[in-house]
Amino acid sequence: MVINLTDKIQTGLKREVRIALEACSKAADLFGFKIYLVGGIVRDLFLEKEIFDVDVIIEGNAIDFCHKMADKKLCKIIQVQEELKTAKVLFGEKIEIDFASTRQEFYPRRGHLPVVARIGCTLEEDVYRRDFTINSLAVALNKENYGNVIDYTGGLADLKNKVLKILHDNSFNEDPSRIIRGLKFACRFNLHRDEHTKELQEKYQNTQLHKDISWSRMKSEIKQTFSLNSARVFDMFLANGVEKLFYAEKPDVKGLEIKTLVDKHQPDYPWLVYLGCVLKDPEIIEAFCFTRQEQKIFDDRDALLNGNLSMLNSNYDIYKFFQKKSFEAILIYYLLSKRKEPLIYIEKLSQIRVELTGNDLKEMGIPEGREIGMMLDEILKKKLSGSIVNRDDEINFVKNQTK
16 A cells, blocks of 8 residues: 655655655656655654654756756756755755765775765665664656655655664664664654664674774764753663663663753753763773863863862862863763762852952952962852852951951
């Protein structure tokens, strides 16, 4: 039985997107191309989820097709990737659509980026390079079969039955970041892995094959997944043994603990609070190629974990221990150490500031140089202890010290 998605296209896509796709359909018929919606947009139309990205695939050369449309003033090409024969195209003033050529790929190195073997293959051949059956669905856009669903892998049944299933047995060997991607999809769409997918994932995670993989690709997937700020994602991450990909041990941390902290304190890098609870191996941290600020979070976390906690005898000691450390590192330290001091610093002490400046102290007769720094530090101690509260208290304290 042929399933047609025209009604869902009408109700699930914005009017401007529908107009753009109708223009693509007419152009494809005019120029003799077969054209399809493919992947996540088809899945999300079935699930009636909000559509963010529109991906169109062409049997043939997508760049040639887009140039023909641009020559007819139907669109404007804004980006081209010649190697993969893909293009990003602008319709009107704001509708961007990604066009890709059907292609076949192979992986010259396990776990690294694929190499294109052939451009312009059939849709069916293209489908089998994808990750999961639920992402292998396509919808025809040519006039003769507009809206018809093409399902070579049983993805529609898996979507209906809420099953997450890889396309072939070598899938995780080729691209282990699919394990993280699967975690993201399982959480977003409430899916469960079929037994064969589960077995293949566990088999891969229990090998050492993932020591030599594309960590930049892994970083991209883990960033997207943990940025969901989902307690369930983190708990599934540990329950499914995914931490083995990072040569990590399971921490004594629950997803809800992390989510609660992230929701309350809104760190700039929420995904790193999750990852920082499991990623410890220095070699893997280096392989991730973190930015300078991201790397500082891990460096600060390690410095805190290795610090001498027996010396924290006062609010001033706590303040100095956490001062200048990344906010995310302090949250991670709290989650891993279960100590109260990080929250004391975050929720109370970090808000305390000395209101007087060095110039104020000079006007009050404090000599320039080391004495000013020492006096500011003494004021800070008093404020942290609660013995002075406001600017007037600070002024009176300085006056009493200089009598």
